[in-house]
Amino acid sequence: MRLTPRKEEVSAVVALLESQDFDSADQMAKAILKEAGEILQMRDWFALAHTWNDGSRGLNWAPFGNESEAVAFANKIAIGGTARIIKLYAPGVTLANIDGKKGWKGYCQDAECGHAPNVHSAVAAARGACHIPTCPCGQFRK
Ligand SMILES: [Zn+2]
Ligand SMILES: [Zn+2]
Structure with a gap:
């Protein structure tokens, strides 16, 4: 999942790193992960929906940060069938x-x-x- 951090996202994490509100590294790590989850939920992602050659439903993968990442993944795994890219709105x-x-x-x-x-x-x-x-x-x- 390729992503380019945005300025405001970096600032949100830096604010947590510089905060004096945490009693332990554990607490800080949890807060950072929660913040990252919120940040990721504010982004659109791409999924790869796969169909086997016989037309049966295949495997689906996500999230990808952009379409070319999804295509590169599909080419790398090369399991046959067809796949299409689906945009997942934030x-x-x-x-x-x-x-x-x-x-x-x-x-x-x-x-x-x-x-x-x-x-x-x-x-x-x-x-x-x-x-x-x-x-x-x-x-x-x-
Ligand atoms: Zn207003
Ligand atoms: Zn208002």
């Missing part, structure tokens, strides 16, 4: 578009908001106010 992004994702790049940086750009008004009169009924945000903040 469940974290879909959830964040509903629930918001405070402090996450691409989402509103207003401390009480964190909602997706597309739930903020595009009407000039509303000045980009957030449409989520319980949200006090008056303007999308980058």
